[in-house]
Amino acid sequence: MPTLIAGAVAVFLLYMLLQMFRAANPVVLARAIKIAGGLIALAIAAFVGLRGELAVAIPLGIFGAGLLGWSPFGTTGFRNIGGMFAGLGAQRSPGQTSQVRSQFLDMTLDHDSGALTGRIVAGPQAGRLLAEFDLPQLTAMIASFDGESVALLESYLDSRFPAWREHAQGNGAGGQRRATANGKMTDEEAYQILGLQPGAGRDEIGRAHRGLMKKLHPDQGGSTYLAARVNEAKDTLLRTHNG
Template identity: 50%
Template sequence: MNPITVLILLILALGVLFVYRRLPAAQRGAFRLRALIALALFGLAFLALTHRLYLLGALFALLVPFLRHLLPWLIRSLPFLARWYQRRQQRRGPSGGQRSKVAADIVAMELDHDTGAMTGQVLSGPFAGRDLADLQQQEFIELLQYCRQTDTDSARLLESYLDKRFGDSWRADDPNGHSDDHTPPSDNGSLSDAEAYDILGLEPGADRDAIVQAHRRLMQKLHPDHGGSAYLAARINAARAHLLASK
């Protein structure tokens, strides 16, 4: 392989790594899968162009003795693996299309438990009545400035949406810098039962086990250590604490 080819491959690898590091944690799994598929296709194309496809046949021939011993073990293990996967799914519990709802004075958000997709709407102020998905990036910045001047919780909530949708790229257009996401929500101690159930995506009257499971499922997606939002994590923790206190 000549030095120019090596240099091109190195630049491509660095570019992929740069894009990967800027992605939100929730999008990295899909990106890794796409990158692996692209790498496999690139490898096949490279072998074809350099007339080295015979190497695949040689590799397969080397693996045949191992496959002959591995295949019976895999067949015997399938029932065990199926039961293990089923138990794992039962422990995690299906979300059943549950959606969490978090509202502040200016904006409201919904999070789909299955996909992790976040949607939202402007409730008041500039762009009132519009879906967040329809706003342009500069309109987001204008709305964010208004939220920071009017309602801190709305600003935290909107920043969480922007991080989920754009990663860190929107911060380059933010003239004042983002606010301190570690500041707790201002109404943490005044959640109503209805608000707490909405945040966890549960029906009123859900039992203790359902509350704990919904909390765990959401924290797996939204905990700051997993690339989530400290503000939303605080709201989820507050909702869990509020509901369990009455059980």
């Protein structure tokens, strides 16, 4: 009987963990897994080291410390090595972001982490961050937003609540409107979307577009709408250069 109860408890805990995993923010989840992996690797390295097996403990300890952000070659050692294989010296701007704005929302994509954040710019909740609201409150906003704002909100929900569409099917909150662009994209908007400074060259435009598409392409689980806006921004700026 105690074994049966323990088994039932284990199944329940496993089910709860799976539900938390499905609803977790992918960026936060990846960071948590990385930290947990680093701590586990350090713990195993310490245990093996105490047993005198330093040939195994030292590289395992370095690997665990690397997952936690430490590098024996300094803060940029591994990053520079990785850069040689990712574009042979292509410049990467830390802290770079992209911005997409609609009638109701101002969205920001962090290029380093891929995290998507948003702020409401019109309506009763103007000035508040989307992170302040839970899933039911966010899906309730869909009815009052225009098509472009709905598309941006859905992109944010896909990032923060990966399984939200399954829960929204019952009340029809998901994908009710088709996004429509508010006229022709300006050069200023295109630069903001690609995270570039005005006057950026063709090579910079191409690099920014490729980097963003790796994070946003629908085939990679990204946002169809944001990927389309990134493509439009690239085409807009290249037309300006060609003209």
